[in-house]
Amino acid sequence: MDSCDFTVSVKRRDVVAAVLPLAEQLLAMSNLDLLLPPLDVGIFLCYKKSSNMSPESRVTVLKKALAQTLVSFYPFAGEIVQNPLGEPELLCSNAGVDFVHACADIELKELDLYHPDFSVHGKLVPVKVRGVLSVQVTELKCGGLVIGCTFDHRAADAHSANMFLTAWAESSQAKPTTHLPSFRRSVFVPRHPLQHDESIDKMYVLLSSILPPPKEIEVSKDQLLSRIYYIRAEEIDRLQFEASKNGTRRSKIESFSAFLWKTIAEGGNDLSKGVKLGVVVDGRKRLEGREDNNLSLQNYFGNVLSIPYTQASIGELKSMTLETAANLVHSCVEAAATEEHFSGLIDWVELHRPNPAIVKVYCIDANDEAAFVVSSGQHFPVTKLNFGWGIPAFGSYHFPWGGQTGYVMPMPSVRGNGDWVVYMHLMKKHLDLVETQAFDVFRPFDSSHLNLAADD
Incomplete structure (x- = not known):
C-alpha cells in the first residue's frame, strides 16, 4: 500500500x-x-x-x-x-x-x-x-x-x-x-498615554494598507508544502558550536534558525533579493511585572506572542559566517524579548483598533526570495501526553497556514535524547534545497524514528 x-x-x-x-x-x-x-x-x-x-x-x-x-x-x-x-x-x-x-x-x-x-x-x-x-x-x-x-x-x-x-x-x-x-x-490593559517604539511600526502593518501581491508572485508555480524531518542531537550541538565562537553562546534555536536562513539563501541567483526570517517570541515571562501581585502568566490561556524579524540579501547571507548570521538572529530576538516591547505592542494595537493588523514578515514582496518564521516548539510536552496507555510513539504540530511565508517548528523527539523533530512548511524549491545542501542535518522522517518501544 x-x-x-x-x-x-x-x-x-x-x-x-x-x-x-x-x-x-x-x-x-x-x-x-x-x-x-x-x-x-x-x-x-x-x-x-x-x-x-x-x-x-x-x-x-x-x-x-x-x-x-x-x-x-x-x-x-x-x-x-x-x-x-x-x-x-x-x-x-x-x-x-x-x-x-x-x-x-x-x-x-x-x-x-x-x-x-x-x-x-x-x-x-x-x-x-x-x-x-x-x-x-x-x-x-x-x-x-x-x-x-x-x-x-x-x-x-x-x-x-x-x-x-x-x-x-x-x-x-x-x-x-x-x-x-x-x-x-x-x-494586557494598554497604558495611558499610549506609547510604543517605532520598531513596532516596522514589524506590524494594518491589513488595509497592504497592496495586492505583484504579478510575479501571483503567477509563481511553486507552492508551500509540509515535510517533517529528524535532526540528531549531535548535529544540533555542532550548529550551536559553530554559531557560538569568539566568547558568545547562541541558543540552539538561534543557531538552527541562522543555519536554515543561510541554507535557503544558497538557492538564490539574484544576490540583491532578500530573505526574511521571523522568530516567535513568547512574552509571558516578560510581562509578569505589569501586575502588582506579580501574577504568573505561565498559566495564562491566550496569545502572548510577538514575531520580530530580520532580513538580509542573498549576497550578504552567502558571504557571512554562521556566527554572524546567529548574531543577527540573536539581536532580532533580544530586541523583542522585553516587557517594554510587549507593552508597546499592546499600546500599538489599541491605537489602531478596530483596524486589524498583521506581522510584516507575512507580507512577501517582489524583492523577497523567501520569508519564513521559526517558532520554537521545545516546550511541546510530548513525553507528558500519556492518556493511560503510554507516551506517544510520535507527536508533531501541523500548521499549513497558507500565504507565501513559510513556517518552521522544531520540537523535542519523544526519545528524550536531545534529538529534534522539525515540522517545515516551505516552498517546494526551498525544501528540496534543504535536502540537497544540508542532507546531513535534515533527515526525512521515517518509521525508524518512531519510538515504538515507548511504554511510559
Missing part, C-alpha cells in the same frame, strides 16, 4: 461538551489576540497498540476526560463571534467540541509522516468546520491510535494548547490538573 494512499472511515460523530453546566459568557480577546488572523493549527499524537485496552475503550476514556477538561478550558468548547466593532471575541457557550471516531486501513509504521500534507492533513488531523476546537481519534490497523486536534489560533497559542493537552492527559488518568488556565485579561 502507498503510505499516503489509505482510507479513513468515520465510525461515529459526537459533540463533547463540558461535563458540568457552564453559564454562557463573552470573553474578550486581548490586544495580542487581535494580531492573529483566522488560522487553524493542528497537533497530532501517534500511539502504538495498547496491551490492556481496546481502541474502543481508549476512545471512551478520551471522550470522558475531554468533557472534564473542558470545565476548566471552557473557551475550547465555545465559538468565535464578532463584536459590534467587527473584532473577534470568544462566546463561551459550551456548544461543544466536534469529536470524530474514525478508523484507517494502515499501520502506524506504514504512515508517511515525512509528507504530512498527504498522510495527515484532513485524514488524521481534522479540518475544523465550526467552533474553536475539533478532535479526531483514529484507530489504525495495527491497533495503534492517532489523536488529532485542530484549534483556532486566535483563541490560543502553542503554550495554551500544550497546557490543555497536558490537562487532558492528566484527567484521563484521574490525576489533578497541574496547571489550571487563567483568562485574566487585565495584564
